[in-house]
Structures are given as C-alpha cells and as structure tokens.
Amino acid sequence: xxxxxxxxxxxxxxxxxxxxxxxxxxxxxxxxxxxxxxxxxxxxxxxxxxxxxxxxxxxxxxxxxxxxxxxxxxxxxxxxxxxxxxxxxxxxxxxxxxxxxxxxxxxxxx
Amino acid sequence: xxxxxxxxxxxxxxxxxxxxxxxxxxxxxxxxxxxxxxxxxxxxxxxxxxxxxxxxxxxxxxxxxxxxxxxxxxxxxxxxxxxxxxxxxxxxxxxxxxxxxxxxxxxxxxxxxx
Numbered sequence: 758x759x760x761x762x763x764x765x766x767x768x769x770x771x772x773x774x775x776x777x778x779x780x781x782x783x784x785x786x787x788x789x790x791x792x793x794x795x796x797x798x799x800x801x802x803x804x805x806x807x808x809x810x811x812x813x814x815x816x817x818x819x820x821x822x823x824x825x826x827x828x829x830x831x832x833x834x835x836x837x838x839x840x841x842x843x844x845x846x847x848x849x850x851x852x853x854x855x856x857x858x859x860x861x862x863x864x865x866x867x
Numbered sequence: 868x869x870x871x872x873x874x875x876x877x878x879x880x881x882x883x884x885x886x887x888x889x890x891x892x893x894x895x896x897x898x899x900x901x902x903x904x905x906x907x908x909x910x911x912x913x914x915x916x917x918x919x920x921x922x923x924x925x926x927x928x929x930x931x932x933x934x935x936x937x938x939x940x941x942x943x944x945x946x947x948x949x950x951x952x953x954x955x956x957x958x959x960x961x962x963x964x965x966x967x968x969x970x971x972x973x974x975x976x977x978x979x980x981x
Contacts, residue, residue, distance in 0.1 A: 791969050800958055800972040801910070844910075846970070852915065852923030853900070854962075855970060859909045 758783055760856045761847050767862040774835050778861050780828040780845030789848035790821055792830050794841040795860065801844055804830075835865045869894065872941075873959050873973035880949045880980050888944040888976045892961030899942045900960045900970060901934060910958065916942060949980045 763780045770776050778792075790807035805812065807819040807828055818831040828845055845858035872891040880886050892899050901913040912926040916936035927934065931949075936942040946953055956977050960970040 789967050789969075798956070800974050801970075803969050803971065806969060848967075852925060853912045854898075854915060854923075855900070855912075857910050857912075 759859075760784060760849070761845055761858040763843075763845050763858040764861045766860075767864060769864045769866060770835055771866050772835060772837060774865075775831065775833050776835055776863060777832075778830040778843050778845075778863075780830075780847075780858055782826050782828070782845075782847045782856070784847065784849060784856075785823075785826060786850050787826075787847045788850070790819075790828050791846040792817075792819060792828075793844040793846055795844060796841045804843070832863075835863075837865050837867060839863060840865045871896075871959055871961050871971050871973035873957075873976050875976060876974065878976055878978045880978065882950055882980055883948050886946040886949050886953070886978055886980075888946075888957050888959075888978070889941045890944070890959030890961075890973055891941040892959075893971055896961035896963055896971070898962045898964065899936050900962075901942075901944050902958045902960065904956045904958065904975075906955075913944070913957075946978075949978070951980050954978055954980045 761782050792804040793801040794804050795801040807821045811820045816833045820829045842860040842862045844860045847856050849856050899916045902910045914927050914934045915923040931947045933945045956975045958975045960972045962968045
C-alpha cells in the first residue's frame, strides 16, 4: 500500500460545480497535512494547511479525519482557473519528512 | 521577502557533461529538499539537507548525483556525466522547520540533455 493515496482522476467538471478530492495516508503518526496545487509545467504551490478541526479559505474547505487517516479538499463554485493537479502532502516522522500523493488532476470546463 | 530562488531556469547539456543546479532557500529557512519530476509524472523525492548535512538521500541515484548545502551559499544539486534520462524538471523546496511548516517551492530548473 502506498503511503499517500489520492483519487486517480482526472476530474472534468463544469464551471460552478462543487468538487471533492480525497486522500488517505498510512502513517498514523503523521502530524501535518497540506494541500498543494500544481499547474502544468509549474512548481507546486501551497493551497492550504489542514487542521484537525477543519478549515476554510474562501471557496476551499479542508477536512481531516485522524481516526480514518483521511483528508479531503472541497472546492465550491469552481472556476476555470482552478484547473490544476491537486497534491495531498503528509508529514512523515522519518528522513524526507514529507510524502506527496500522486495528485488528482482537475479540469474545469466552460 | 524573496521566495525560493532556483537557477538557471533552463539548462541544456550534452550527454557526458556536468549539470549544476542552484537553490537559495527562503530567508530564515534551513531545510532544503530536492525533487525531480518527469513529464506527466509526479514529484519524486531526491534528497533532504540541512546546513552542511545530508539528512536523507534515499531518493538520489547511487551514481553521478550529489547534493550539498554549505554553510554559506546556495544548495547545489550536481549531476555528472548527464544522460538523456536525466532530462526533467528539478524542484527545490525549503521549510522553516522539519515537520510542521509547509514546503515552499522554487520555480524549478528544466534540464534538457541532448
């Protein structure tokens, strides 16, 4: 089993749709969780950290379920500019410190 | 506050030459990570360094690749005797501490080996 798994995608949704991404992780000792977005041929950019109580930033809501070792990202009222690959990142208490999921690609269609 | 700076943005090397990729972390960050990304693939961890120390190099190929983060100056990823398979985007990231602070990425160096 991979350490961090994400929905395989791609997701193709119309503008204005609500879309949810799921991520599961295997290391129960993980402490920090993040969502990044990566545009084609660009560097990953931090979208938001994920806190235990859940957190919201505008149209984006992140949830953490430690018991199920599951993280989610919800995007409401999706825009064309939301088209990107969304990466789930989980901290690891060894060596490299961060484990990246494979990413889920989102295309928002006009 | 400048972000993570990588240079060059694009680097072209012939097979057998050496490639040197530089990364200056964000101000105040002492943790540096290097990742490689092939087209249409995910990020692959290569190496994690702190000042003057390699903490984890489990993702580095055993030969031709080396990395350093000296006390003064940028972190360097060095690839000797490049081959076509080394063509990729190489991203550097830095963080404030080892676990709780997120990674901040540079805009990458795109290496093309001809």
